[in-house]
Amino acid sequence: MNNYTDMLRDHNLKVTPQRLAIAQALDVRGHMSLDELYHVMLEKFSSISLATIYKNIHIMLENTFIQEVKLPQAKSVYELTKASHAHLSCEKCGAVEDIMLDMDVLVKQAMQKSSYKIQEASLVLGGICKNCQ
Amino acid sequence: MNNYTDMLRDHNLKVTPQRLAIAQALDVRGHMSLDELYHVMLEKFSSISLATIYKNIHIMLENTFIQEVKLPQAKSVYELTKASHAHLSCEKCGAVEDIMLDMDVLVKQAMQKSSYKIQEASLVLGGICKNCQ
DNA sequence: CTTTAAACGATAAAAGTTATTGTTTAAACT
DNA sequence: AGTTTAAACAATAACTTTTATCGTTTAAAG
Numbered sequence: 001m002n003n004y005t006d007m008l009r010d011h012n013l014k015v016t017p018q019r020l021a022i023a024q025a026l027d028v029r030g031h032m033s034l035d036e037l038y039h040v041m042l043e044k045f046s047s048i049s050l051a052t053i054y055k056n057i058h059i060m061l062e063n064t065f066i067q068e069v070k071l072p073q074a075k076s077v078y079e080l081t082k083a084s085h086a087h088l089s090c091e092k093c094g095a096v097e098d099i100m101l102d103m104d105v106l107v108k109q110a111m112q113k114s115s116y117k118i119q120e121a122s123l124v125l126g127g128i129c130k131n132c133q
Numbered sequence: 134m135n136n137y138t139d140m141l142r143d144h145n146l147k148v149t150p151q152r153l154a155i156a157q158a159l160d161v162r163g164h165m166s167l168d169e170l171y172h173v174m175l176e177k178f179s180s181i182s183l184a185t186i187y188k189n190i191h192i193m194l195e196n197t198f199i200q201e202v203k204l205p206q207a208k209s210v211y212e213l214t215k216a217s218h219a220h221l222s223c224e225k226c227g228a229v230e231d232i233m234l235d236m237d238v239l240v241k242q243a244m245q246k247s248s249y250k251i252q253e254a255s256l257v258l259g260g261i262c263k264n265c266q
Numbered sequence: 267c268t269t270t271a272a273a274c275g276a277t278a279a280a281a282g283t284t285a286t287t288g289t290t291t292a293a294a295c296t
Numbered sequence: 297a298g299t300t301t302a303a304a305c306a307a308t309a310a311c312t313t314t315t316a317t318c319g320t321t322t323a324a325a326g
Contacts, residue, residue, distance in 0.1 A: 014272060014323060034313095049275045054314065056273090070203040072255050086239075088249050099247055106219075106234050110258050114232055116221050118260035122205050125243050127251035147292060147303060167282095182306045187283065189304090267326105274321065282313065290305065296298085 007080075011065040018045060022056055023080070026066065031077040031096040069096065072126050084121070090129035097129075140213075144198040151178060155189055156213065159199060164210040164229040202229065205259050217254070223262035232258075 004023040008015050018041070025040050026032060032040070038053045057078060060066040066078050071089050077096055088097040103121045111118050137156040141148050151174070158173050159165060165173070171186045190211060193199040199211050204222050210229055221230040236254045244251050 016273065016323070018274075047275065049277090050313095051276080051315080052274060058315095068205075070205065072201075072203065072253065086243070088243065088247055088251075090249070091252070097247065097249075099243055101239050101242060101246075103239070106236070106239065106256070107258065109234060110219070110221065110232055114221055114230065115263045116223070116230075116258070116260045117266055118221075118258045119224070120205065120259040122255075122257045122259070123239070124255045125240065125249065125251045126253040126255070127249045130248045133250055149292070149304060151305075180306065182308090183282095184284080184307080185305060191284095269326080270322105270324095272321105272323080274319105276319095277317085279316070280314080283311080285310070286308085288305105288307095290303105291301105292303080293301095295300080 008065065011060075011063040013060065013063055013065060018048060018052060019056060019060075021045070022053075022060070023065075026078060026080050030098070031069065031079050033075045033077050035075075037078070069124070070122075071096070071124060086123040086125065088129070089124055089126050090132055091126050092128055092132035095129050095131075099125075141198065144193075144196040146193065146196055146198060151181060151185060152189060152193075154178070155186075155193070156198075159211060159213050163231070164202065164212050166208045166210050168208075170211070202257070203255075204229070204257060219256040219258065221262070222257055222259050223265055224259050225261055225265035228262050228264075230262075 004020050004027070005015050007023060008019055013019060021041060021044050022037065025037060034053060034057060038050055041048050041053065057066070061068060064081050067081050069077050069079060069087055071077065073091060074089070074094060085098045086101045086103070088099050101123065103123060107118050107121055110116065137153050138148050140156060141152055146152060154174060154177050155170065158170060167186060167190060171183055174181050174186065190199070194201060197214050200214050202210050202212060202220055204210065206224060207222070207227060218231045219234045219236070221232050234256065236256060240251050240254055243249065
């Protein structure tokens with residue numbers, strides 16, 4: 001019983017080889033688009049169905065095992081759920097990185113100005129990564 | 134020659150009745166999804182093609198006449214391009230609002246921490262609007 | 267072991283987006 | 297004002313993406 005098994009169970013997800021592989025792939029690579037994930041999975045499960053990817057992405061989102069990151073100029077990527085953080089997105093090579101930034105000040109400002117009750121903050125910073133500069 | 138005519142010309146967009154109506158609709162309503170826009174347009178142009186909406190959204194994005202706002206749990210909405218700002222999104226009624234927030238501090242922090250060259254910041258705050266609370 | 271509900275692969279159906287084609291029109295130039 | 301031309305239009309076909317269906321397999325509880 002490995003690490004990913006427990007993580008899946010904690011989110012009320014039945015443990016299957018396919019799901020373990022998805023968890024591992026996202027853990028290792030950090031962020032993957034749906035079709036990146038599909039192609040990586042095909043290497044391990046040569047006859048995996050694309051529908052299986054869609055259905056697992058969907059239920060894993062529902063059960064907050066993973067999160068979707070919508071990027072300004074690119075396809076969404078998915079990541080294992082972790083502590084709230086912002087994202088850096090390289091507009092040249094497409095790389096996506098996590099970055100810890102304290103958004104509390106902004107969120108408080110926004111609540112005062114707007115009288116919204118804010119529950120989540122999604123910040124994506126687009127730019128050029130170190131490699132591509 | 135009205136206001137929207139000049140705005141379209143400034144972005145190298147040929148002025149057509151359909152485009153004027155798109156500009157006006159977005160100006161009046163602030164944010165609209167693609168199919169909201171389509172249905173509003175159908176009232177003025179009973180035989181407008183959905184393809185016309187797609188093509189105009191596309192070219193207007195290319196020419197930065199409009200911007201796409203990708204929302205965490207909903208379909209993208211579009212808005213006329215204006216000064217950089219953040220968005221509030223009500224997760225109950227789907228309303229989207231602009232909000233001016235100074236993100237420079239965060240952007241600077243992110244540049245130092247990451248060595249990315251950051252060009253744009255997209256912040257969407259999800260929550261419950263005043264009406265829905 | 268059984269049993270059973272859930273997950274799987276295969277594939278059809280539906281929804282969303284883009285491309286094509288013939289016609290119309292905005293805008294530049296007489 | 298009338299002509300010309302490239303772009304925009306409506307209609308619709310083609311393509312892509314996502315979801316639903318269905319028979320089979322399997323995880324996990326008893």
